[in-house]
Amino acid sequence: MDLSLSTRSVGDRTVVEVGGEIDVYTAPKLREQLVELVNEGHYHLIVDMEGVDFLDSTGLGVLVGGLKRVRAHEGSLRLVCNQERILKIFRITGLTKVFPIHGSVDEAVAAND
Amino acid sequence: MATVELRFSALPSHVRTARLVAAAVARQAGVDDSVLDEVRLAVGEACSRAVGLHVRNGVSHPVRVKLTQQEKRFLIEVGDGVPTPVTAHADSSAAEALSLAAGAGGNGGGEQADDTMGLAVISGLVDDLVIGHDDDGGIIRMSWPIADPADDEL
Numbered sequence: 098m099d100l101s102l103s104t105r106s107v108g109d110r111t112v113v114e115v116g117g118e119i120d121v122y123t124a125p126k127l128r129e130q131l132v133e134l135v136n137e138g139h140y141h142l143i144v145d146m147e148g149v150d151f152l153d154s155t156g157l158g159v160l161v162g163g164l165k166r167v168r169a170h171e172g173s174l175r176l177v178c179n180q181e182r183i184l185k186i187f188r189i190t191g192l193t194k195v196f197p198i199h200g201s202v203d204e205a206v207a208a209n210d
Numbered sequence: 211m212a213t214v215e216l217r218f219s220a221l222p223s224h225v226r227t228a229r230l231v232a233a234a235v236a237r238q239a240g241v242d243d244s245v246l247d248e249v250r251l252a253v254g255e256a257c258s259r260a261v262g263l264h265v266r267n268g269v270s271h272p273v274r275v276k277l278t279q280q281e282k283r284f285l286i287e288v289g290d291g292v293p294t295p296v297t298a299h300a301d302s303s304a305a306e307a308l309s310l311a312a313g314a315g316g317n318g319g320g321e322q323a324d325d326t327m328g329l330a331v332i333s334g335l336v337d338d339l340v341i342g343h344d345d346d347g348g349i350i351r352m353s354w355p356i357a358d359p360a361d362d363e364l
Contacts (some may be wrong), residue, residue, distance in 0.1 A: 120229075121258040122222035135308060151229075153254050156326040161323075182247050189334030 099123060102130050105144070107206050109138040116148030119156030123171050127156065131163035140172025143205045157190060164196065173197075175205040212239070212279040217272040218276045220264035228275050229254045232286060238321045239279040240356040248335045249286070255335075256288035262325060263292045263348065274346070283338075283353040291347045330358060 100123035101116035111134055119127060134142060142163065146152070165172045176198045178184055187193045199205040214235050218224040232253040233246050241249060253275070260273040271291035278285040332350070333339060340351040 118223075118226065120254060121225050121261060151250070151254075153251060153258060154331045155258055155324055157327055157331075158324045186251070186331060190330055 099188060100126050102126065104130070104134065107143075107202070110141045110143050110159050110206050111195045112143045112145055112202055112206075114145045114148065116150075118151040119149060119159070120153045123156045124155040124159045128162060131159065131166065131184060135163075135166045135170070135172075140170040142167055142172070142174045143176040143177060143199075144174065145202055146183060147177060147179065149178075149180070149183060150187055154186075154190070156178065157192060160196065161192070175199060175208060177202050177205050214277040214278075216275040218275075220261045220269065220273055222258070222261055224273075225254055225257045225261060226271075228257045230274065232277055233279045235279075236284050236354070237287075238283045239277075241284050241354050242357050245354055248251040249284075251288055252332050252335050252352055253288065256286075257351070259325055259328045259350075260288055260290035260348075263290045267292050269347075271346075279356070280353075282356055282358075284356050285351065285353045286349050287349055289338045289344065289346055293347055 099117050101159060103114045105112050105114070113134070115127065117123065125143060126187075131142070144160065144163070160174070160176070167174050174196065176196050177200070178198055179200055184193075184198070187196065187198065197208060199208060214231070216228060216231055218228060229250045233250045236249045237243070237246055257273060263269070263286065264271070264273060269291040273291075274287075274289035276285075276287040276289075278287075280346075329341070332352070336352045338353045342349055342351070
């Protein structure tokens with residue numbers, strides 16, 4: 098399965114809905130999308146990963162890169178994920194301490210810190 | 211010892227194929243369903259790393275994946291064609307990857323961070339892991355237990 102991306106605004110947040118597989122082949126598309134959003138002035142991003150079937154370290158690297166970019170503008174990057182197999186990858190790499198991970202988009206939108 | 215071997219050009223699009231083949235063969239060999247996700251992820255990480263090494267070093271040889279069903283273990287070997295031994299170790303941490311990513315000027319550091327993060331994921335996932343090299347280049351060996359068919363008959 099390829100990668101699907103769609104974006105929508107919720108208040109001052111921009112939600113990026115990701116579906117499919119994020120790997121060495123598809124991660125560049127996600128990177129482009131995040132770079133484009135930041136360049137357009139969207140600094141508070143929520144990446145909804147509920148539709149993601151597979152995530153590897155290349156995808157993690159893209160998310161870390163996105164976080165760096167929004168932080169340069171005092172922005173934020175929050176993740177929405179409930180899938181144990183995806184959460185496990187964040188735990189293994191210690192990235193649960195780096196990304197705020199929420200159970201729903203509503204929860205991520207409401208979060209402030 | 212039943213084996214399946216796969217050789218593919220160092221293209222990111224083929225990594226998914228390698229993942230699918232490895233998971234299918236692992237399932238057929240009797241690897242427990244609960245760890246197939248780990249097998250898929252670990253093989254993907256090893257293959258992504260090999261593809262990156264081939265591209266960065268201008269290596270034209272294919273990436274090698276060997277899947278071997280032993281008596282009690284399922285062995286996966288992913289070989290790259292980069293002759294010099296790679297200095298990175300399995301204990302590379304994600305923190306190191308992050309610091310590399312943070313310090314990256316947008317050039318090689320990002321790739322190095324991806325590489326380190328990939329090894330961090332593999333070492334976090336796989337209990338039986340050896341990172342070494344053979345005559346052709348670097349090689350990552352990983353294995354998982356095969357469920358005993360006798361257990362199913364009980």
